[in-house]
Amino acid sequence: xxxxxxxxxxxxxxxxxxxxxxxxxxxxxxxxxxxxxxxxxxxxxxxxxxxxxxxxxxxxxxxxxxxxxxxxxxxxxxxxxxxxxxxxxxxxxxxxxxxxxxxxxxxxxxxxxxxxxxxxxxxxxxxxxxxxxxxxxxxxxxxxxxxxxxxxxxxxxxxxxxxxxxxxxxxxxxxxxxxxxxxxxxxxxxxxxxxxxxxxxxxxxxxxxxxxxxxxxxxxxxxxxxxxxxxxxxxxxxxxxxxxxxxxxxxxxxxxxxxxxxxxxxxxxxxxxxxxxxxxxxxxxxxxxxxxxxxxxxxxxxxxxxxxxxxxxxxxxxxxxxxxxxxxxxxxxxxxxxxxxxxxxxxxxxxxxxxxxxxxxxxxxxxxxxxxxxxxxxxxxxxxxxxxxxxxxxxxxxxx
Amino acid sequence: xxxxxxxxxxxxxxxxxxxxxxxxxxxxxxxxxxxxxxxxxxxxxxxxxxxxxxxxxxxxxxxxxxxxxxxxxxxxxxxxxxxxxxxxxxxxxxxxxxxxxxxxxxxxxxxxxxxxxxxxxxxxxxxxxxxxxxxxxxxxxxxxxxxxxxxxxxxxxxxxxxxxxxxxxxxxxxxxxxxxxxxxxxxxxxxxxxxxxxxxxxxxxxxxxxxxxxxxxxxxxxxxxxxxxxxxxxxxxxxxxxxxxxxxxxxxxxxxxxxxxxxxxxxxxxxxxxxxxxxxxx
Numbered sequence: 001x002x003x004x005x006x007x008x009x010x011x012x013x014x015x016x017x018x019x020x021x022x023x024x025x026x027x028x029x030x031x032x033x034x035x036x037x038x039x040x041x042x043x044x045x046x047x048x049x050x051x052x053x054x055x056x057x058x059x060x061x062x063x064x065x066x067x068x069x070x071x072x073x074x075x076x077x078x079x080x081x082x083x084x085x086x087x088x089x090x091x092x093x094x095x096x097x098x099x100x101x102x103x104x105x106x107x108x109x110x111x112x113x114x115x116x117x118x119x120x121x122x123x124x125x126x127x128x129x130x131x132x133x134x135x136x137x138x139x140x141x142x143x144x145x146x147x148x149x150x151x152x153x154x155x156x157x158x159x160x161x162x163x164x165x166x167x168x169x170x171x172x173x174x175x176x177x178x179x180x181x182x183x184x185x186x187x188x189x190x191x192x193x194x195x196x197x198x199x200x201x202x203x204x205x206x207x208x209x210x211x212x213x214x215x216x217x218x219x220x221x222x223x224x225x226x227x228x229x230x231x232x233x234x235x236x237x238x239x240x241x242x243x244x245x246x247x248x249x250x251x252x253x254x255x256x257x258x259x260x261x262x263x264x265x266x267x268x269x270x271x272x273x274x275x276x277x278x279x280x281x282x283x284x285x286x287x288x289x290x291x292x293x294x295x296x297x298x299x300x301x302x303x304x305x306x307x308x309x310x311x312x313x314x315x316x317x318x319x320x321x322x323x324x325x326x327x328x329x330x331x332x333x334x335x336x337x338x339x340x341x342x343x344x345x346x347x348x349x350x351x352x353x354x355x356x357x358x359x360x361x362x363x364x365x366x367x368x369x370x371x372x373x374x375x376x377x378x379x380x381x382x383x384x385x386x387x388x389x390x391x392x393x394x395x396x397x398x399x400x
Numbered sequence: 401x402x403x404x405x406x407x408x409x410x411x412x413x414x415x416x417x418x419x420x421x422x423x424x425x426x427x428x429x430x431x432x433x434x435x436x437x438x439x440x441x442x443x444x445x446x447x448x449x450x451x452x453x454x455x456x457x458x459x460x461x462x463x464x465x466x467x468x469x470x471x472x473x474x475x476x477x478x479x480x481x482x483x484x485x486x487x488x489x490x491x492x493x494x495x496x497x498x499x500x501x502x503x504x505x506x507x508x509x510x511x512x513x514x515x516x517x518x519x520x521x522x523x524x525x526x527x528x529x530x531x532x533x534x535x536x537x538x539x540x541x542x543x544x545x546x547x548x549x550x551x552x553x554x555x556x557x558x559x560x561x562x563x564x565x566x567x568x569x570x571x572x573x574x575x576x577x578x579x580x581x582x583x584x585x586x587x588x589x590x591x592x593x594x595x596x597x598x599x600x601x602x603x604x605x606x607x608x609x610x611x612x613x614x615x616x617x618x619x620x621x622x623x624x625x626x627x628x629x630x631x632x633x634x635x636x637x638x639x640x641x642x643x644x645x646x647x648x649x650x651x652x653x654x655x656x657x658x659x660x661x662x663x664x665x666x667x668x669x670x671x672x673x674x675x676x677x678x679x680x681x682x
Binding site for chain 2: 021025185283296300
């Protein structure tokens with residue numbers, strides 16, 4: 001196996017996955033971004049500036065919290081939450097946005113575009129754009145706008161223009177198509193902040209690197225609290241940035257078991273899900289080769305999940321690679337299981353998790369009871385659930 | 401067809417032959433784009449079959465894809481209509497087989513995105529495309545960095561791989577773009593999606609001159625060309641003029657399949673007139 005730190009290769013491949021499958025108009029921009037990112041990564045001034053904003057603006061490090069009541073409830077593994085929901089803007093998304101906007105500034109770009117599903121990446125992007133005085137345009141599927149009204153309002157308050165995308169199902173993949181079309185049209189002044197570890201190289205590696213702060217902190221915090229590494233890591237996966245951020249710094253530690261949780265929607269067998277690894281096939285979309293939900297003719301199929309942030313028919317190429325090497329175990333959780341875990345977390349820990357995060361919590365509900373009490377399990381509490389009140393109420397047949 | 405003519409056919413591609421013939425005539429080529437299966441398989445076949453008589457010199461046939469990231473609203477909707485009517489890769493190849501039963505000369509270039517080809521299987525697709533009578537491929541999301549995926553295997557089967565050059569392709573990058581390109585070079589005259597704004601005649605002329613410094617391939621110019629006048633303007637400097645969204649819009653606006661067929665053919669005829677008279681007008 002190629003050394004993990006050496007991936008991706010210079011063409012942006014993680015094994016068979018990744019690459020730079022974009023139109024020629026974008027190629028020069030992507031190559032420029034790649035060069036600038038490589039230079040910035042090794043520039044102490046860039047790293048210092050990033051660290052400053054992570055600490056004083058985002059609020060890092062996020063705590064590693066012992067979820068005592070949930071641990072008692074399950075009666076097995078000792079459960080820790082990595083509290084990414086306490087970050088400024090309420091999710092892990094801002095870790096990446098801060099990094100990319102500093103890069104945009106370095107490259108002299110002054111117009112920011114982004115795609116968003118649940119709206120968390122859109123809010124984080126609008127936030128950093130406001131902070132750095134840049135114009136911001138966020139593409140969001142019309143369906144997602146309906147189910148995430150609060151986040152749409154937040155983005156507008158922050159000065160961003162939110163453009164509804166009607167094509168396809170009006171969800172995350174369609175928003176990403178539209179953002180790419182914008183980028184192709186506005187090549188001179190625009191920086192595209194992709195929200196996850198997908199897209200053409202260097203995005204999957206770059207977003208991973210900006211999110212890896214999650215795993216690096218977790219390692220230090222666990223060593224301090226328990227004097228050893230965790231036994232397992234659990235995170236939900238749409239495109240896969242919060243999972244990659246937690247997992248990547250532990251990939252070489254063979255004793256650490258990692259579980260990525262895809263959105264199973266109504267169940268894989270129903271065809272209505274967002275589980276690209278468990279229910280998809282390799283293909284090429286949005287600049288990279290990865291696992292995709294598609295039909296036999298290579299047409300992309302719409303994903304389904306109760307959680308808008310996981311509602312994407314693809315997955316980051318490094319996850320596809322880690323799936324192929326079996327280094328990470330990928331499972332899926334249904335809408336119903338996620339809702340159950342969502343409610344349990346609210347009542348046992350006094351933490352309202354994002355519906356995305358609830359998928360990871362549902363997986364620990366399955367595993368923790370069977371594990372010994374000295375098993376250290378970390379779940380990435382990737383986001384808070386304030387944005388999901390309407391969706392959850394509707395699902396439970398409730399209203400407020 | 402004589403044995404001698406056959407031998408000529410093997411040594412030179414239909415695309416190259418067509419450009420050589422038009423060069424002798426002293427005019428530019430009209431390249432028309434429609435999406436295979438738009439608005440339905442039968443209407444689309446009739447549109448395709450009538451294009452050469454209407455004045456198309458080269459035909460670009462779109463392979464519909466759910467996520468056409470480089471296309472504007474017109475071609476996106478055309479692809480959606482085709483997919484809704486049941487179009488797929490096999491049916492697209494079958495359309496070309498039927499066309500070839502009565503037209504052995506007009507070059508056909510398939511244009512689209514990589515995933516439907518990848519899923520079909522590259523080897524199988526290239527075999528079937530060559531057998532169906534396809535002459536070239538334009539695959540928007542395969543830059544030269546990924547020539548090993550499809551471009552080089554296609555060349556081995558005798559299919560031209562036509563590359564897009566754009567305003568963002570600078571002189572340093574151009575040789576890489578040209579390296580394995582064959583048939584012709586497609587210059588995207590504006591940075592943007594298909595059907596959007598258009599470049600000025602000076603900008604087009606300058607761009608074509610620049611490309612000619614780097615390559616002996618014919619240069620086709622497209623993106624945003626909608627009217628016979630505009631086509632004529634571009635045809636003064638370019639070896640070929642590509643029109644797509646305007647034709648696809650005609651299909652969308654047509655009130656019946658017959659109106660779609662007639663609309664596409666009459667616009668093609670008008671565009672062809674523009675292209676044919678461009679250099680006479682000076």
